[in-house]
Amino acid sequence: MSAVLDAILSRRSYPVVTADAPGRDELVPLIQAAARASDHGALRPWRIIEVRGAARAALGDALVAASGLEGPAAAKLAGKPLRAPLLLALVARHRPSHKVAAWEQDAAAVGVAHFLSLLLEDAGWGVMWRTGGHTRAEPVRQVHGLADGEELLGWLYVGGIPENVKPAVRQPVDAGDHLSALPD
Template identity: 40%
Template sequence: MDALDLLLNRVSVTRLVEPAPSAEQLQLMFRAALRAPDHGQLRPWRFLTIEGQARDRLGELFAEALRLRQPDASEEVLQKPRKMPLRAPMLVAVIARPVPHPKVPEVEQLLAVSCAAHGLLLAAHAQGLGAVWRTGEFAYDRHVAEGLGLTAGEQLLGFIYLGTPEGGLRIPPALEPKDFVEQWSGESSL
């Protein structure tokens, strides 16, 4: 796939079915992720792959987190978080692990991890796979983070759901750069 075609046509795919990415496809996705801009070459990221029965365990972890926040939640309400990880055959947890550095603030390191996740999304699309980056309440829940084994200094930035697009890839809407880009004249607008 041509690089510009990839950049102009990547879309999030929410309807994902088997098969999950192969080991070779996954390796290419992680190799692409590791090429993210990384001031200081700190590599402030790590990833967890979640597939098979581990998806069921993640769903239970989500349900536990919800029960801790809402002790009166009914079994019916707890079923939704249990099913969330089953929407794709594979998930990748994106984890930021910033390190103290005199010239690279934590925010730059979080941006680097986000770029790594985007590289993974692009590499999935380039291989004809479907992917969507999901966040939501469970991505920012401390119980979930602890259940996944994150340390005190690490931060979960979300989950990338991966699989085969059900029904193919959609065509992204055309966006016009002029709607988002302005030229700054160098003068203050105050």
């Protein structure tokens, strides 16, 4: 089995992580490698925002503002970004192009995010891609400082892998149910 196939088949989401997180020096080469994802037109229609420390609480406040919740439900929502020491906000940056549609630019950004999640796991970090109903709400856009033409795709929650927590296991997929051929 190839190393790439093995990495993909062993990929798991870690909903619980420890307080350890990679530093910027460790992230930069991983992001450089992830940038090798398919990118029609070489537009690099993406960016990644590190969310650490108190910025996670600010994101929690933005999620609450977007939700309109109060009381215990608001407190629970505000705490969600605190589940990991590092969140990597995944941003699609739509570039003007007559050849590359916005959806294709989103696909390129998603490719970078998936490569990055595999690379982080390979480096020994627990990762989970999280989204939610407020991902594209205005208060959340504002806390990330998104510009016109940018859309938040979600966050990679990154931290250490706990010794006593098993990663979520995905059910196998019958590829035959998802593969078809165009008739001759």
